[in-house]
Amino acid sequence: MAARASSVHDGARNPDAALANMGYKSELPRSLSMMSILGLSFAIMAVPFGLSTTMFYSLTDGQSVTVLYGWIFVSIISLSIAASLAEICAVFPTAGGVYYWSAMLSTKEYAPIVSWVDGWLGLVGNWTVTLSINFSGAQLILSAITLWNEDFAASPWQTVLMFWGVMAIVFSVNVFGAKYLDLINKVCIYWTGASVIIIIVTVLVMSDDRRNAEFVFTHFDASASGWPSGWAWFVGLLQAAYTLTGYGMVAAMCEEVQMPEREVPRAMVLSVAAAGVTGVIYLIPILFVLPDVSLLLSVANGQPIGLVFKTATGSAGGGFALLFLILVILFFAGVGSLTAASRCTYAFARDGAIPGSRLWAKVDKRFDIPLWGLVLSTVVDCILGCIYFGSTSAFNAFTGVATICLSVSYGIPILVSVMRGRKAVKHSTFSLGKFGFFINICTIMWIALAVVLFCMPTAILDLTPVSMNYASVVFMGFAMISLIWYIISGRKNFTGPPVPADISAEHDGQVVGGVGRITTVDEHPSNASSEGKGESSSFK
Template identity: 75%
Template structure:
């Protein structure tokens, strides 16, 4: 038996080495040296994407949005609508990722598919959208998690609410925990991401069975599938439904972030695109399975909206189980998902910062664009992401609706970051993805255009406040945060980027092959060497 095991091990090892070597060679053809260990499997990347979306957690922390803007119809059917759209966007990105599997992700894709004259500015704009989106989605996950942790106290004392200082300190604690896991548990990320899948699935099943079995009373099927009431929002009914879609759109944003893990996967051209699409499909089903039982056992809506903590899900669990202890037990399952989500989002953010910095696009690139050989991670990119998010949390002192702003700007920035490479692909006649191993075929144009229309609509939609009337504290400051980062990006471009940033080491006007490799398609416009196009290291 031992001899058989040794023979099997010896026969699979060369194959793994060959796959890793091919991936490193493909990365080299795109102008980069492999510096991170390829230790992640497709299941791990799927788990990470699933963790970042964190369906039960994301839907729980933003439930007040859809309850304000339409109640059951917005909660359930809004989720279904956004799931279909997100699946289309994920498929569009997967098609591109199969051709250009690099940690630069959407930023690299925009540069690669654009013409030579536009590659530089396309990569700069897309990269900043993606970077800010990565930072703010991590911020929103961990900040919402802090609010959810503190809301557990209100299960026993419903009149209690945390002070701004208590909330921010708890948020910083969550940021520190996820940072330490990323720094010193990098070798276990593959295992952590896989555990996330099982934890989430088990949590959804436990919650489903418990609330349906123990709830003292249940709503009717008509309420769950057809009840619509937007009176609490102040918006006209039709518009309230769309504003309420922020709950679903925010939850379903993490699938594109895993592109930044391409350089840590053995066969990224095949595995990462599959993980993107499969994670959205799994999230869509998980959301429906989670939401329907919750809607059946909802207590009085106004009682939930008046929750002092601003997080009603604990009260839903308390009402369903009939006890504070039972409510906390179910809430604990959601808090476990928080740790997976916060860790995964910070992992993706650190890799995104690292990839963008190594091409000289952010201040301090000589540090942030490097990896730590001992830990096997981009340590400075991790520190940068943690510090930026921790500082942004201070917005809460000026606005009690800061979480709305964080979710809104994360959704807007990530949507724009996803949309720009899709737009470039469409404008170039989709010729750069015509041989993708994850091709959308004859429906590619239609799917891409539907995605772009939704993204354009979402940018406007998610800048609106959840309800009227608007005060300084209830204002949605997503547009302000967005404008602030836009000023930093534009300012840094004119200070340094205009002269020194040349974008990623792009191979222009390439023809992708069936294997996902790329070759020069035009000797007149083809390869410009990495030494010419890559920016100088550091400032």
């Protein structure tokens, strides 16, 4: 890997040259800093927002013990996954992210299919994370009405229309405010930190009815779920796992950072560490002022956090003031997740893996963004939101699919790296050293368990077709689309991302990334003449 390490370090001086060495032409402005990427990752995880909108899961499946210790457990696991990805990202800093890494780490024979599968998992994960963030945001906005009118229950039409409105806003910001994304991401860090402080101080000071420490730190009750106690605790981890899942998405921003091999890995790990600490600081005070759990679980809109704030402050106005802080975090999360999803779409389309790839891989020179990739991501999410018309538990499916797809997409390059003896990351500038193998194995085991866990319904008491968790159905639907497109086009034309010449020369196409043939920079579709700039086609 000496040649690869050298090319990466050269990239610190000339990132565009390093990208060209990986087979791609730089088309996006490198205008983002490490703090911006940190803010983007922090925005996508959106700790107070994510924990608030998924509180229903952990309250159903164990209450305090699941909320608090589940968060700590998943934070440690997520930090391990982020570190494992950061180690690989430091070697291959490209917008292709996990999809590209899987191909480069694999063998010549399996690189195309491994990168195809991982690419589609990552793409669907990006889309559904964006969907779940903005859909839960729409529900949270409508839940504010119940602070004054407790009998209000939004209809499916009202919820979906609000969701489309939220999507329209975050889409517009990504297009017309693209040059301000760096600033938006940085502001997110300070707004989130200030919001957490304001919320915890307010609820602790104003609440007249506080729980005791025994409830906060030792209370466990999974009777509302119907699951056995131990299994209920694991099912309830979806709250934490869903919130702490977006850090790997920022790899799609590598081509917009000056020193991606250094800054993006650091941002991944630091954002998870910061999110873990923020979550503990936020959750403990909330548990101390938690109203009657059965009352929270009976909230018609499934978003009990507004009632928590209203009860703690003693007024609807006070509750809304705290809820407003969370809604602004929704704005940052919605914008950031759609940004990452559009870059993921652009990168995967650039290698000809999506129907209509030429269009989705175009970079609009007016805004310096992959505009059509942004459009596709937005339209797909808006269509998926219509599932809510058929199932009021659609949000369960969205969060489950997002968590499963992203987790598995993260796990594939880690698994391939382990199977290849971790040779490709031996000289990574973000090396895990002698602990790397152990950390990688732990993350793989957790991801395998998570796939099963998050297909489970939150509760099995009074389970109906409407309340069922359809995560597996949505997951299989996208799997069928991927399989059909592979049969139609992929198996004939798709050979994976281009192989850097230094890797192929050093390993003779056997150890790392041996796709069908070596594709030089000049041959790669993204380096075509100016007339075809930004377009992509399958490799032949």
